[in-house]
Amino acid sequence: MKHSITPLKRASSVLHAVRRGRKNPNARPLLPPLQLYRRILREHKNLPALQRELGDNYVKSEFKLHKNTDNPLHIVGFLASWQDYLHLISKGEWLEGSLTSDVLEKLSPEQVVQLYELMRETQQVREGEGTNEDPEKIRTTEG
Incomplete structure (x- = not known):
């Protein structure tokens, strides 16, 4: 029987394992893919119109391209990079980046x-x- 769950959704179990294995107490836990995606798009509302449009299109295409990724390490790296990006834009640090x-x-x-x-x-x-x-x-x- 074939699983109907996409690999990015399956990444939640990998994320939980990574969270449990972290030694650094200051490290931020990784957000699940859908929650991360929504928070990024929400943060883009604070950007100027042209940057918002470019950012929204880019985020949507990247998450769509990686939707069926199977490699857990690649998934964790992908989510960690996007979470770093979310942190950057939510604090306004992208202006000096x-x-x-x-x-x-x-x-x-x-x-x-x-x-x-x-x-x-x-x-x-x-x-x-x-x-x-x-x-x-x-x-x-x-x-």
Whole structure:
């Protein structure tokens, strides 16, 4: 008999195991996928219109792309990264955010190119030039 539950939903048991095994008392417990998704979209309501639209589209596409992921480690990494993002935007720290050299070194060449293209597009929007690109084309690849 086939399970009707998606792998991201099954991740809750993995999350509970990770929470129980944590040694660091200051570490934040990981949120379940649906709760995390909803909280991110709720926080996006505090962003300016263009950033909200871009953020909402990106979050929706990433969660949709990873909906059927089976690897528990990948799921935990995915959720931890998005939870860090939620923490960043909920405190308004995204305004001063920058990538460290450690993070840049871990990116694949394709991710660096996509990041550069995203930077160019945002500069064009900021300067009022607009864009002809479809925002759905801008995605990062998971490494």
